[in-house]
Amino acid sequence: MKILLNNRSEEFAGESISVNDMLVQKKFSYKMRIIKINGILISKDKYNTTFIHHGDDVQMLYLMSGG
Amino acid sequence: MRFSEIKAHLSEFRVGIAGAGGLGSNCAVALARSGVGTLVIADYDVIEEANLNRQYYFTDQIGMNKTIALKENISRINPDTIVIIHQKKLDRGNIAQIFTGCDIIVEAFDSSSMKEMLIETVQVEIPGIPVVVGSGMAGWGKTNDLRYRKIDDTLHICGDESTEVSDNLPPFAPRVAIVANMQANVVIELLMNKNDR
Numbered sequence: 574m575k576i577l578l579n580n581r582s583e584e585f586a587g588e589s590i591s592v593n594d595m596l597v598q599k600k601f602s603y604k605m606r607i608i609k610i611n612g613i614l615i616s617k618d619k620y621n622t623t624f625i626h627h628g629d630d631v632q633m634l635y636l637m638s639g640g
Numbered sequence: 641m642r643f644s645e646i647k648a649h650l651s652e653f654r655v656g657i658a659g660a661g662g663l664g665s666n667c668a669v670a671l672a673r674s675g676v677g678t679l680v681i682a683d684y685d686v687i688e689e690a691n692l693n694r695q696y697y698f699t700d701q702i703g704m705n706k707t708i709a710l711k712e713n714i715s716r717i718n719p720d721t722i723v724i725i726h727q728k729k730l731d732r733g734n735i736a737q738i739f740t741g742c743d744i745i746v747e748a749f750d751s752s753s754m755k756e757m758l759i760e761t762v763q764v765e766i767p768g769i770p771v772v773v774g775s776g777m778a779g780w781g782k783t784n785d786l787r788y789r790k791i792d793d794t795l796h797i798c799g800d801e802s803t804e805v806s807d808n809l810p811p812f813a814p815r816v817a818i819v820a821n822m823q824a825n826v827v828i829e830l831l832m833n834k835n836d837r
Contacts, residue, residue, distance in 0.1 A: 605752035607759050612792055614763045632791045636755040637776040639805035640663040640748055640816065 574627035588627065592620040595631075605636040646832070647675030651720070653831050654678040656742035658730055658758050660706040661685070662811055663774045664748030665696035665713075666820035667827075672714045672721040674828055679714070682726040682738055683707050694813040732757060736765040743834065744827050747773040748820070752804070759795070768794060772826050776800035777819040778809040786818055788826060796830075798822040 575584050578599075585598065592608060592615055595601075608615045609632045615623050625631060655676050657664045660683035668679055683706045687697045701709040707725035714723050726738050735758060739745050745762055749755050755773065762771050776799035777786065785800040799819050805811050 605756050607756065607795070609791065609795070614760060616760060616764070632795075634759075634773070634791060634795070634797060635775065635801055636752040636759075636773070637778070637799070637801065637804040638750060638752040639776070639778045639803070639811050640659060640661055640750040640755075640774055 576625055576628065577630045579631075579633055585625075589624040592623045592625060595625055596620070601633070603635055605638075607634040607636065608632070649836065650675040650828065650831055651677040652836050653743045653834070654680060654741060655827055655831075656680045656739040656745040657682070657748055658735075658739070658745060659683055659748035659750070659754075660710050661691065661748065661750055662694040662813075662816035663820045663823065664746065665706070665710055666694075666817045667746050667748060667824045668710060668714060668723075669696050669717060670821050670824035671827060672718045672723075674824070675718070676721060676827075676831070678722040678724065680724045680726070680739060680742055681707050681710060682728065682730050684727060684729040694811055694816045730754070730758065732761050735761045739769070740766055742769060744770045744772060744830055746823050746827060747771055748823070750805075763794065770794045770796060770830060772796045772798065772823045772830075774799050774819045774823055776803050777815045778803040778805040778811055780812050780815060782815075783818075786815065786822065788822055796826050798826065 611630050657668050660681055685706050687701050687704050689702055697709050707727050711723040711725050747755055747758050789797045
């Protein structure tokens, strides 16, 4: 399946993938982040139960300390 | 458009500032200079000497509450801007109450977990209010790495999204104030595209 991840096309095996598995597969280890799927914010406690499907628009934002 | 017309338009709006440190103090001052009508500023902290390397305060304000000092400084720059202050630590329980009625919220915290908490809370509890986030501004140089990115109508990011402050990469006035002013610039752009209230 193909998704958009921060406006770039990415391919994953299967028909869907959990947010958590996507993070593991892409080796995104930095913890402080915001994830939105098709404009809907996904809170951290739902990373295991929320699935990304073909054609979804996934946006990820890293939050760095400093201000 | 003349500045007097721009100022008259911006005077109609209310902007929330979550945090009155390096990002919040500089962003608030830029918005007040531009003529934004009302600023709602929240922070619980007091001014320390170490803050003066980047925050919009003065040596004779050390020990003062940041919100009180910032209100005073803004009144000396543009007394027409109304400044509402909340001297408290923001959390999931009070953010919606404090910032309801704001047209835009500026995320101006230091810690990444507070940034995450604010964005999550606003997007879930008061959805539709745009948040302008500062992420990545540690150290010096790398001027072209500081950029703006719009995720959607309610989420706007300023910063390099990669540098994190640490003992060996402290925050400095130029990069922090550049990002604070980028945030102010995004706020003004969004407000200029809105109709009068």
